[in-house]
Every structure is written in C-alpha cells, then in structure tokens.
Amino acid sequence: MADDTTDTKSSNQMWGGRFASGPDAIMEEINASIGFDKKLFAQDIRGSIAHATMLAHQGIISADDKDKIVHGLNTILSEIGSGNFEFSRQLEDIHMNVEARLATLIGPAAGRLHTARSRNDQVALDFRLWVKEELQKTEQMLIGLIAAFLDRAEEHAESVMPGFTHLQAAQPVTFGHHCMAYVEMFGRDRSRVRHAIEHLDESPIGAAALAGTGYPIDRHMTAKALGFREPTRNSIDTVSDRDFAIEFLSIAAIAGMHLSRLAEEIVIWSTPQFGFVRLSDAFSTGSSIMPQKKNPDAAELVRAKTGRINGSLVALLTIMKGLPLAYSKDMQEDKEQVFDAAESLELAIAAMTGMVRDMTVNTARMKAAAGSGYSTATDLADWLVREAGLPFRDAHHVTGRAVALAESKGCDLAELPLSDLQAIHPDITDKVYNVLTVEASVASRKSFGGTAPSEVRRQIAFWRARN
8 A cells, every 4th residue: 555655764865865855955955056156245235236326316216215225235245244144045145135134124125126127137247346356356466476577587687598499408598588478478368357357347237137127227327336338238148148257267267377387387497307496485395205305386286276277167168158048047157167266366376476586596507507408509500691601401401410519529519629610511610609608699689579688678678667
C-alpha cells in the first residue's frame, strides 16, 4: 500500500543536505544575489537619491516624499557603512534590501521611490557606476606604476644589459630602455581604460524594464546628477547591455598579461644564474626546507592572477553570448566575475609597483651578460656596410664567419686580432674595434625610439609630460 507521506530522510536525499526543505530552498539559493551585490550599496543609494530628486522636480512625487526618501537613504548609507545593517537573503538583492529598510524607516513614502524605474535599469545603473569608479581607480594605479618605471629608467638610462629575442642574447640595450618598454605597455592599458570610461559614460536609469516609461521623467537630469555625459539612447539595449563589464574584463586581461610578462622577467632575472635583480624580503619568501632559497613569490602570484582574470573574461563572454534581448536572469552572473577580476588586478598592479621600486639592479652583472653571445655582431655588420661599402647581405656573411672564428677560439669579437679579421675581409681596419664594445653599440642606436641613452631620456621626458 502506497504512503503519501515523504519522510525527512527521503526528502534530504532528494534535495540534498543543503536543501532539506525542498525546491523553495533551492530557488532561494540560486536566485539570491545579496551575498555579492551588496558591494553595490553606495551606487544603489546614490542612484536612488538622484532618481527621487528628479521625480520630485518633475512633479511625479511630492517634495515632502522626496525629502523623506533622501533622508532615509542617507540613514541606510550610514548604517551599511558602519556595519549596522542586516542584509537578508530572503530579499534577494541589494535593491530590495535597501527598499525594505527604507519602508521601515519612512513608511509609505518609500513605495514611491520605484516609480518610473525597474530593477532592470536600476542594476544596470549600479553596476555601470561601480565599473566606472573601478576604471578610474585602475587608471590612477597605472599612473603610479608608470611613474615607478620612469624613475628606474632615468636612473638606468646608461646601464647596459643584454636585449633578448627567443630568450637568447641578441643586442645590447640599456636597462632604462627595457623599463621604457613597460611604460609603453602600461601606457596603452591606461589609454584603453580612458576609452572604456568614455564608452560607458551614459546613464541607464529611466529605461525601466525594457521599453522606457510613460511618466514625464527627465533622464538628462539624472544623467548629469550621476556624473554621466548623457542618457543611453535605446531602452532595450540599455537593460541588456553588459559591454561595459566585458570591456573592463578585456582591459584587465590585457593589463594582466603585461603584468605577467613583467613578473616572468623578474622571476628569471632574480635567479642566481642571471642575477640581474634582487628583491628584498618584502617581496620574497624563504623555503621551509632549503635555507639558501629566496623565492620571488610576489612576482609568481602576479603571474598567476592573470589566469583568474582571463577566466572571468571568458566566463562573462560565455554568459552573454546566447542571450536574446532584453534582460535575462543569466546576467546576474556578471558581477562576481568583474568583482573578482578587479580585486586581482588591483592587487597585481600594487604588488608590481612595489617590486619595481623595491628591486636592486645589479648593473655589473647585466653589463657582463650584455657582451656575451656575440651581441655586437650586428654592429660589425653595420660597420662593414658604412666603412667598407659592402651590401648588408655580404656584410652579414662576413660577420657570420667572424663569429664562427671567435667561437672556435673561445673569445669575444673584440678580442679577435686584426689579422684574423682581415683574413676574413681585407677592408677591415682597426677602427672596427670602436664599435665592438657594448657601450659603443648602445650609444650608436640613436634612431627615434632606440636604446641610446640620449633617446631613452627623450622618451622619459615625453612620458613624464604625458603621465
């Protein structure tokens, strides 16, 4: 005989230990976003104050109700800021948590706040404001990182080091020139940040659920009050757009990639085999078993943060790729990705700025390495073109023979006797030795953007004026 009663044990097995009360518990768990979107409380309250002020200005609500609403919202802002606000999962999100508390504080007037808006345009506004502020913060942090590199570049405009391709010594450069390569990278990141701010500088509030509203609102007024350039121009796109979040994650991923490349170089340079730089204990750790070890953990963790940021970008692109217009609940999954990436990027930039300022540069070790691997071979080829009149391809061949000879003798190009060089090509004179030192090599690279100390200083001056 069948029994219509389901015992507790069976229920737990069906729904799982966390969802003992059945589908209601599951729905609450999957639907609630207050656990993470409470981060938007300041933006939510700021948007509501601007909306209420506009409603009163347009005669949609009374001035008295507006004053009560604004006072209540400021009270809530103070409560949250001081840690005296109790967030409720049953109220799902930051919007409903604030609205419920407002009703408790001021009574029926609270119900007028949501006139002429929807949670769809409200969350679009909150999130857009948050991303805009985060981009502004990112720009300031990039300015600080660029400034750190400019200081090190100026300090080492003449410090010679090996330049690499394929991680093989290629030609001598200066450490200042190498630092300026990262100035260019992070300068592009800063430019992307500024463009992203320009792209998102439109106010969503007033788009309502998706079709706009029949109330005589003034969207230009709220846009101005909230610091936006203008309102958005299509209500459907407004509530379904997360390009601004994707663009932030794209910028974060590119900047993270640049930070990771730098971190990789610091890891390599700080090895005993290279010994180009040394990090202080502030950015290193020891080994639990090997007392001689000094590990560049900060750089390694910056390198790893890039993976998290890339994952957030791919996640949000995947969330958005199949959504029909306009709003879908899938879009609730956007914020955690952006919040996590922003935190990772902030930490990575701060750590790298600290490492760049902190690291000790071993200029003697760099200079010694700069002359290895026949790094002045191109200078010999260029000399043969200029002084002996050889076509570059012929000069390249002659230089290759000279390198092979030096390799067989176990010496540098500058140590080959003149007689050996003349045996390879009779037009070589003793003046060739003037270009075979690493100092002469870098000093000769005076083309715009080159590694010559004079050119490095020119670029430093340009970036100091720009930064």
